[in-house]
Amino acid sequence: MSLAQTIELAMPRCWRVDTKPHKFCPGCGHGLVLKALGYAIDELGIQDRAVFGCDIGCSLLSWDFFNLDTIQTHHGRTTPVITGIKRANPKLIGIAYMGDGGGYAIGSQHLVNAAARDEKITVILVNNTQYGMTGGQMAPTTLPGQKTETTPYGRDPEKTGFPFQGPEMVAAISRAGAYVARGTVANFRQLQRFLKRALENQMAGNGFSFVEVISACPTNWRTNAEETWNMIEHVLPQYFKVGEIKVPGAPAAQEGEKKDG
Amino acid sequence: MPKDKPIEGEKRVFMTGNEVVAWAALAADADIMFGYPITPQNEIMHYWTRLAPKFGRDFLQTEDELSAGFTTLGGVLAGRKAFTATAGPGNTLMQEPMSMAEAMRLPMVAIITQRGGPSTGTVIYSQQEVTMTTLGGNGEGMRIVYSTATHQELFDYTIKAFNAAWKYRFPTFVLGDGYQSKMRESLTIYDPAERGIAIVPPEPYFGKPGVPGVDRPPSQLRNTYNMEEELYEVVEHYLEDYAKVAPEVAEYHxxxxxxxxxxxxxxxxxxxxxxxxxxxxxxxxxxxxxxxxxxxxxxxxxxxxxxxxxxxxxxxxxxxxxxxxxxxxxxxxxxxxxxxxxxxxxxxxxxxxxxxxxxxxxx
The missing domain is CATH 3.40.50.920 (Rossmann fold)
Known part of the structure; x- marks a missing residue:
């Protein structure tokens, strides 16, 4: 097998080969999320129509990740930029990619209102429980007791609240046509399916689609491979329930998602 | 999309400044407005929302001015003539998307109807948004700002603002004020073609024909750089462009x-x-x-x-x-x-x- 063929198999077709290896830290979850997204785009055959927007924070490193028209926006502002693109040219498929700080803190008003307006866009939010790019500060998703640079003695829920339940909030305020799910990099095939369904939901014009992805940040967590895996597979799901939370026209869709993933 | 001419020939009218802006945006072939309510610009949205559907144009009321600015940038990226209007504290928030427009040379158009400040100030009038509109945001003020004095100028310069933005690719402002917004005045509105004014057509940044990476390079825009030198090179290049066009853009009486x-x-x-x-x-x-x-x-x-x-x-x-x-x-x-x-x-x-x-x- 030629090198080119090997690369082709290892990478989604819509990835930009010339910008690989990517710029994320070793062990970072972003590469996996973007791989699952890449395969979903390939399967749907939408490379000619998909427009990718990335936020500020670690997600900004994906600005040249795909062979897709891509805009790197400001912190928290990817949702309105993609909304504007989609409103101005509904034939495009708008993907807004961000972290938990961008989506749940500085850009939460945009997420709330885009969901409430049922914008026909797909928002993918990577939850690694802290601000990665700025050096590991507390995020809305930080776990109780979790040590970060701004909670050096552990997050105290009495003072700073409990982890933000993003998909649950989006499900509560979005319309019947919305698709809302929480995937994890610990279950790649399931994640790829969630992302594909989220894009299909937009393509069908059903409504807003939102996927949160539980991800890893070994750099700021200061965890080795085993501890990192334990965090994403066992610890985080205690606070963040994995599965489809809202699926248009399929009330029982959440069943079995964990098992068959 | 119906593109009937909103104004045939020319017409003598007696209008508020906000109504004038809505007509001028139509005449300039503006496609879509993103807005958030703030006095004294509200009636720009009110007239636009009444007129726009008749001419196949769009409108979205956003959750705040940050969103209004960033959705406007999205509209521009998709290749539509997008614009917004704001004032006072809204203009403060608008500086964030404007700085991105500067960083990426996006031809965003904003109508500013100055109100009193600092802070919420008054909803009436001021010229206190000059510093912010000319030099706001973290950047170097690479913008075009037209300060209008009459309703006729509001019409003329709103059309000109869209042309300047799409020609030079710097964010462009029409700087009015609450007096101009709310006052009625006589003016002539016209079809720009009748005056020999060519409308600069928009051009998509995203969604051009073909598969990116296969038939054409992907269009990828960033505003973050790793090295001082990288950013310096970009900004120097923009400043050069700005200095080059400045004498041709500058106007005075x-x-x-x-x-x-x-x-x-x-x-x-x-x-x-x-x-x-x-x-x-x-x-x-x-x-x-x-x-x-x-x-x-x-x-x-x-x-x-x-x-x-x-x-x-x-x-x-x-x-x-x-x-x-x-x-x-x-x-x-x-x-x-x-x-x-x-x-x-x-x-x-x-x-x-x-x-x-x-x-x-x-x-």
Whole structure:
């Protein structure tokens, strides 16, 4: 097998080969999320129509990740930029990619209102429980007791609240046509399916689609491979329930998602 | 999409400034407005939402001005002539998307209807958004700012703003104020084609034909750089472009400046009071001149320096505490002209006040 063929198999077709290896830290979850997204785009055959927007924070490193028209926006502002693109040219498929700080803190008003307006866009939010790019500060998703640079003695829920339940909030305020799910990099095939369904939901014009992805940040967590895996597979799901939370026209869709993933 | 001409030929009308802006945006082939309510710009949205569907144009009311600005940028990226309108605290928030527009050379158009400040201030009027509109955001003020004085100019310069934005690819502002927004005035609205004004067509950044990476390179825009040198190179290149187009963009009006002992300098509606005052003073035999920058960014620097070189004193009249004066001082740096203030932050200025001040100075 030629090198080119090997690369082709290892990478989604819509990835930009010339910008690989990517710029994320070793062990970072972003590469996996973007791989699952890449395969979903390939399967749907939408490379000619998909427009990718990335936020500020670690997600900004994906600005040249795909062979897709891509805009790197400001912190928290990817949702309105993609909304504007989609409103101005509904034939495009708008993907807004961000972290938990961008989506749940500085850009939460945009997420709330885009969901409430049922914008026909797909928002993918990577939850690694802290601000990665700025050096590991507390995020809305930080776990109780979790040590970060701004909670050096552990997050105290009495003072700073409990982890933000993003998909649950989006499900509560979005319309019947919305698709809302929480995937994890610990279950790649399931994640790829969630992302594909989220894009299909937009393509069908059903409504807003939102996927949160539980991800890893070994750099700021200061965890080795085993501890990192334990965090994403066992610890985080205690606070963040994995599965489809809202699926248009399929009330029982959440069943079995964990098992068959 | 129906693209019937909103204005056939030309028409004499009596309108508020906000209504004028909506008609001008239609005439300029604006496709979509993103807006958030704030006084005194609201009626731009009100007229636009009534008129737009008749001509196949769109509107979205967003959750705040940040969103209005960033959705406007999205509209521009998709290749549509997108615009927004705001004022005061909304203009403060709008500086964030505007700085991204500068960083990526996105032809965003914003109509600013200045209100009193700081903070919520008043909903009425001011010229206190000059510093912010010309130099706001974290950046270098690579913008075009037209300060209008009459309803006719609101119409003319709103059309011009869309053309300048798409021609030069710098974010462009029409800087009005609450008086212009709410007041009714006579003007002629027209089909730009009838006046020989070519409308600069928009062009998509995203969604061009073909598969990116296969049939064409992907269109990828960023505003973050790893190295000082990388950013420096980009900004230097933009500054060069800006300096190159500045003389062709800059506009001004000057009257009676050749033999003037004192030149009244003003912009926007205050320039109307200034011109009335200067005409009356001339009739009374005072050697008074008038200079008005129409573009506050870029400033008509060459002409300003010429006038400054010829006269002993400037009387700078503005409804702010020296925001125009600061731009003038920078533009005329090294000139020995004395700069005297007639500053009324957030207050209108009448011709009588200008006359009284000028007489006091001239003795």
């Amino acid at each position: 000057a009257h009676y400046v050749d033999d003037a002992d004192l030149v009244v300098v003003a912009h926007g509606v205050v320039a109307r009071a200034a011109l009335m005052a200067v005409k009356e003073l001339r009739e009374d035999g005072y050697k008074v001149g008038y200079f008005r920058p129409v573009t506050l960014r870029p400033l008509p620097e060459k002409e300003l320096r010429e006038v400054a070189g010829r006269t002993k004193k400037f009387l700078v009249a503005e409804s702010a505490n020296g925001q125009l004066a600061r731009l003038l001082k920078e533009g005329a740096y090294g000139c020995t002209t004395e700069m005297l203030p007639l500053f009324r932050p957030g207050m209108g200025i009448t011709p009588e006040e200008v006359i009284a001040e000028a007489k006091k100075i001239l003795g």
